[in-house]
Amino acid sequence: MVGPDFSERLANLLSADGGRLAEAWVERVSTSLRNRMSTVELDRELRELYDALVEALRRGAGGVHDENFSEVRALLTEISRNRARQGFTPGETAVSVFALKEVLEPRLTSGSSADIGAYLRLSRLLDEFGLFTMETYSQTREEIISAQAEQLLELSTPVVKIWDGVIAVPLVGTLDSARTQVVMEKLLQALVDTGSEQAIIDITGVPAVDTQVAQHLLKTIVAARLMGAECTVSGIRPQIAQTIVALGIEFGDIVTKASLADALRHALGRTGASVVAKAGERR
Secondary structure (H helix, E strand, O other), X not given: OOOHHHHHHHHXXXXXXXHHHHHHHHHHHHHHOOOOOOHHHHHHHHHHHHHHHHHHHHOOXXXXXXXXXXXXXXXXXXXXXXXXXXXXXXXXHHHHHHHHHHHHHHHHOOOOHHHHHHHHHHHHHHHHHHHHHHHHHHHHHHHHHHHHHHHHHHHOOOOEEEEOOEEEEEEEOOOOHHHHHHHHHHHHHHHHHHXXXXXXXXXXXXXXXXHHHHHHHHHHHHHHHHOOOEEEEEOOXXXXXXXXXXXXXXXXXXXXXXOHHHHHHXXXXXXXXXXXXXXXXXX
16 A cells, blocks of 8 residues: 555656666566567566556555556556466566566665655555566466367367268377367267268277266267267277276267278268279278
8 A cells, every 4th residue: 555645755756767767677677588578669568667657656546456556457467468478487577567676776765764665665566566467477378278278179189071971080189078078069060061971980099998988979979960970989999998898888889990991981881882992902
């Protein structure tokens, strides 16, 4: 909390030599960031923040959530989000605020006791700004990670049209609830887009099949059946077959094949197409 008297005193002290102090702030932050950011951009950001801080203090702001600090909060939010997107660490982001304390300390603590008191009030205020900055940074990082996770899910679950009326979903990695939902949505949409009646779910790249994975597969197959499509599960290796039997998992009337080639041959046969081996080749 910065009282009105201290607030006005701080505004006067900061504006008296504002140009030099802001320049020193930019230099200190630039050094901390190891010049990984354009000096011109950094100068613009911090000078805008410095001017907004002085103006808020001049109006007698009481704290970081004070209405008079709305512009300061907006600028801090922009800086925090930019740092998060640019890949800076939390410490490198926080230094944009805390470096101002280092710059102001020799200027404000060498004068009267009133100046020292004003600096201590400002120091606590900047601590609040630092906390606000870190909260915004963390929120932005979580948003980025969540968006990247969704993109990875999309990339890791391709639906491929391999023949007229036949599509395939090659799965690689662990199959959990979130990924199952993506697989189901993409599979059903592909059935509509291609008009296919045969779908192959290949689990050759799935490291292990347990009860949960089996349930996820069954949900996807049931959803496809409701769309009028028949699903074939391929990639049933000996180890996976033994696990399925040991767990007592029942696939019922769902067609399963050892390899994608076998599943494709079955799916083509269901569409009325015939597979003819060349002379000298095994079918």
